[in-house]
Amino acid sequence: MSKVVKGWLYSREHEWVEVLSETRVRVGITDFAQNQLGDLVFVELPQVGAEVVANQSMGSVESVKAVSDLFSPVSGKVVEVNSELEDSPEVINSDAYSGGWMIVVEISNPDELSELLSAEQYADFVLEG
Template structure:
């Protein structure tokens, strides 16, 4: 089973959400997602200032196997982007939950967080995949 971080939230599209404050969250893809994708060779992320919408495409990841869409788990404005991933997308493969974070979002609707899965729910969901 892939690693899951307790107290974080997860989407059914395999993104994780770390709540940083009442209005800010950090987003990335789960360990399960990166293991399914294989070696990542390219990541396209939204720019700072971009408005993202929950459950809508916010970028792509490309692996040696395929190109996959990234879906925003929350709505809001991108306030920070992990620029290290542009030159080293493989960081996600080695450290999906820390150095492999993708964006920080200033959320516009905090109630959307209640629609995400807990770590336990996500672990059960990922087992079914």
């Protein structure tokens, strides 16, 4: 079973959301997603200042298997990007929930968080496959 962090939120597109404050969240892809993708070789993320929209593409990840879109789980403005991933995308494979975080978003619609899955719901979603 893939690791799921309790207390965090998850999208059906396999992104995780760590709530940092009432207005900020950190986003990355789940352990399940990185495992399915295989060894990551490239990550394309939005720039600081870019607007992201819930359920719309915000970048992509490329693995030895395929290129996959990243979908933003929330809407808002990107205020921080994990620049380490430019040179070391494989960090996502080894540490999807800490070192492999992707962006921090100043959310524009906090109500969108209620549309995401809890850790338990996400674990069930993955098992249902």
